[in-house]
Amino acid sequence: MTASSWLLVAFPALGALILLLAGKRAKAWGHLLGCATVTLAFVYGVILFFAADTKSTVDTKLFSWIPVSALQVDFGLRIDALSLTFVLLITGVGMLIHFYSIGYMENDEGRYRFFAYLNLFVASMLVLVLGNSFVTLYLGWEGVGLASYLLIGWYQGRNSAATAAKKAFLMNRVGDVGLALAIFIMFKYSGSTGYAQVFDAVAAGKFPPAAITAMAILLLLGACGKSGQFPLQAWLPDAMEGPTPVSALIHAATMVTAGVYLVARSREIFNATEDGRLIVTLVGTVTLLLGCVVGCAYDDIKKVLAYSTVSQIGYMMLAVGLGPVAYALGIMHLVAHGFFKAGLFLGAGSVMHGMNDEVDMRKFGGLRRKMPITYVTFGLGYLALIGIPPLSGFFTKDAIIEAALGQGGWRGWVMGGAALLGAGLTAFYMTRLMVMTFHGKERWKDLKSEDGRDFHPHESKPIMWVPMAILAVGSIGAGAFFALGHRFTEWLAPSVGETVEAHHLPVEAWVISVAAVVISLLGVLIAWLVFRRDVPVERPERVSFVTKAARKDLYGNALNEAVVARPGTWLARALVYVDNRGVDGAVNGLAAALGGGSGRLRRLQTGFVRSYALSMLGGTFLLLVALLLVRFS
Incomplete structure (x- = not known):
């Protein structure tokens, strides 16, 4: 079965190709083909899941891709527990989002092209997680970037959508440079880019410690770009300019999970550098708090969910940064997040669909009576996200908090404390979203939409609501599965290593679980007391400094502007000046000098014999004067 694993990529890739070649001729059936190809990939993924021996790793070579001297890169696929976990998540959640898109994009003239881009997105992500080398991973990495650019900028008539797509593309290029440099270091010391060869070389001590740390940091830079982690998180909320199914696909099943996958797949590298793991955990800790704080200040329902994703990916990065203690825990939270975050985004799309594409929660209120199915499915995703037992988020987030506290010393208190604080803030801003959208006064009755x-x-x-219901059931079912204990971590063990029990817990594990739930409930209570009253439709402008900072994304855009964009612009202008005045100036100046000199010399060639005779006479006279001066000097 593993020999034909290429079919997983072939199905959606073929769908994208057919739809793009067919063009407008696919208007009537393009959406059906798009859904069918992803469904076939999911069905084959399930078959492979049960047929493959995930206790071992199987690398399948498809063909020789880059045979250039010492650089020999084969295009191959790796089937193991980690890759199959992502295959089922990508194709399963992706399939539901495809079906949802049939209804959501029903009136869009370019629906066939939209499904082609969705297929391309899924195919690229499958290449990323199935590739058996870092170069193959990089191919999928860039394919995901291209697909996200096309989908985020789907509404081409909006300047904001075009800007958001460009911003996402450029900020991801920053991370991609880091990943590319890491691959260069791998090839220098191991002579290969294949997972097996690179990891064996690390184990054999062929890499200097400094090179391993540099690789880890550069891999993290790539992960920060794709997963929207600090300091490259600013593109992710702007990506909400795309259609809501795109937001669900990016945030739940594809793009933002790629960074977590990269760190988990490269565990041999990160296990060999404690400094590298520490930087990963610090980035995850900062990001989870940053996402929570900013999420409390936005009124745009999709942007609140976007910053929720930033925060939850921060939890996952914190987990995988802890090393052997929690690689599997990070992946476990990623899988649970795939269910409830996809459901939440699709629920937000359902609200927008019923509210003339309005996204401002201040204009909602009381929608639970008008949209009861959306309310229930969204509510289950909300409870899973804030970690209320027995839903999935409780088991996965609680395990990460325990692992962080178990680090001991300042790391345990700082990281574990941040994770607990993040749980309370998450409950606060998500309850704020629930109350402002589904409860309270029906504020929309006295308003009109922008059009x-x-x-x-x-x-x-x-x-639309059937996929939402399935995802809501998944949020519950995943929780029941994770509650069984170590089943999932044991399943991932051959790929990410055995999960080590956290040590040095300051209190009993059950106390931490209770504390996490109590803090979350406290956040729920505060949000309910504050926002259950009538919410003003106009956003108040006189607010605290913290709220102002949160509304400006805690100055993330300003930081990127000051550190990267503005110096980059200055450097580009300086280089243009040097090129124009220096390089081009020297070349053009030499050409001008030769041209001018030749023009002046050309004037001596008159063609008149008397002129030549006169010049000869003058030359003879000058020569005689020179000889006399020499003779009598």
């Missing part, structure tokens, strides 16, 4: 239409909220079609 002047009245609001008439209504439940979405079955093609």
Whole structure:
């Protein structure tokens, strides 16, 4: 079965190719083909899941890709527990998002092209997680970047969408440079880019310690770009300019999970550098708090969920940065997050669908009576996200908090304390979203949308709410599975190593679990007391400094502007000046000097014999004068 694993990529890739070649001729059936190809990939992934021996790793070579002297790169796929976990997540959640998109994009003229891009997105992500070398991973990495650029900028008539797509593309290029440099270091010391060869070389001590740390930091830079981690998180909220199914796909099943996968896949490298792991945990800790704080200040329902993703990916990065203690825990939270975050985004899309594409939560209120199915499915995702037992988020987030506290010393208190604080803040801003959207006064009754239409909220079609219901059930079912104990971590052990029990816990594990739930409930209570009253439709401008900073993304854009964009612009202008005045100036100046000199010399060639005779006479006279001066000097 593993020999034909290439079919996993071939199905969605073929769908994208057919739809792009067919063009407008695929209007009537393009969406059906797009859904069918991803469904086939999911079905084959399930078959492979049960047929493959995940206790071992199987690398399958498909063909020789880059045979250049010492650089021999084969295009191959790796089937193991880690890659199959991502295959099922990508194709399963991706399939549901495809079906949801049939209803959501029903009136879009370019729906066939939209499904082609979705297929391309899924195919690229599958290449990323199935490749058996870092170069193959890089191919999928860039494919995901291209697909995200096309989908984020889907509404081409909006300047904001074009800007968001460009921003995502450019900020991801920063991370991609880090990943590329890491691959160069791998090839220098191991002579290969294949996982097996690189990891064996690390184990054999062929890499100097400084090179291993440099590789780890550069890999982390790549992960920060794709997963929206500090300091490259600013593109992720702006990506909400794309259609809501795109947001669900990016945030739940594909792009933002790539960075976590990269760190987990490279565990042999990170296990060999404590400094590298520490930087990963610090980045994850800062990001999870940053996402929580900013999420409390936004009124845009999709951007609140976007910063929730930033925060939750921060939890995952914190976990995988802890090393052998928690690689599997990070992946476990990633899988749970795939269910409930996809459901939340699709629920937000359902709300927008019924509210004339409005995203401002201050204009919502009381929608639970008009959209009961959306309310229930969204509510289950909300409870899973804030970590209420027995839903999935409780088991996965609680395990990460325990692992962080178990580090002992300042690391345990700082990282574990940040994770607990993040749980309370998450409960606060998500309860704020729930109350402002589904509870309270129906504020939309006295308002009109931006295009002047009245609001008439209504439940979405079955093609939209059925995927939401399945994801809601997944949020519960995943929790039941994770509650069974170490089943999932044992499944991943051959790929990411055995999970080591956390040591040095300051208190009993059950006390930490209770504390996490109590802190979350406290966040729920505070948000309920604050926002259950009538919420003003206009956002108050006189707010605290913290709120102002949060509304400006804690100055993340300003930081990137000051550190990267503005110096880059200055450097580019300086180089243009040097090129124009220096390089081009020297070349053009020499050409001008030769041209001018030749023009002046050309004047001596008159063609008149008397002129030549006169010049000869003058030359003879000068020569005689020179000889006389020499003779009598």
